[in-house]
Amino acid sequence: MTIHHFDVAALDYEKAGQVSSQIKKMVKEYGFDPITVRRIAVATYEAEINLIIHSHGGRVTVNYEAPWLYLIIKDIGPGIPDLEKAMRPGWSTASKEAQAMGFGAGLGLTNIQKNSDTFHLTSDPSGTTLELGFKKHTEESA
Secondary structure, eight states, X not given: OEEEEEEEOTTOGGGTTHHHXXXXXXXXXXXXXXXXXXXXHHHHHHHHHHHHHHSSOEXXXXXXXXXXEEEEEEEOSOXXXXXXXXXXXXXXXXOHHHHHTTOOOSOHHHXXXXXXXXXXXXXXXXXXXXXXXXXXXOTTTO
């Protein structure tokens, strides 16, 4: 089992994408096929952006237990008031500032779910936890 932690600061738009880039490099080194690497990168980027624009900051934890890679994305609030609405494509609570920078189109959670093999989301005012799983395939089986 290999575990890595990456902290993500709220509103740190300048560092947006750094964590997902590091994780993408890591999963390539673990030997994931290119299609799965792309899916992991997309899901991780969307989750990282959600931490930056919607939360008070949080952490991405990577746990590799072959053949599975698990990501746990946990923030420290304020939580998602309506999970059902949040899962609807196009629904967003992003600030005008985030939207002006091209973020907050309301597709993050649906893109994450679409690219993950397993997806579990919980939220309350103390924070949101997103648990994702990705199964490693050989290049031939991918």
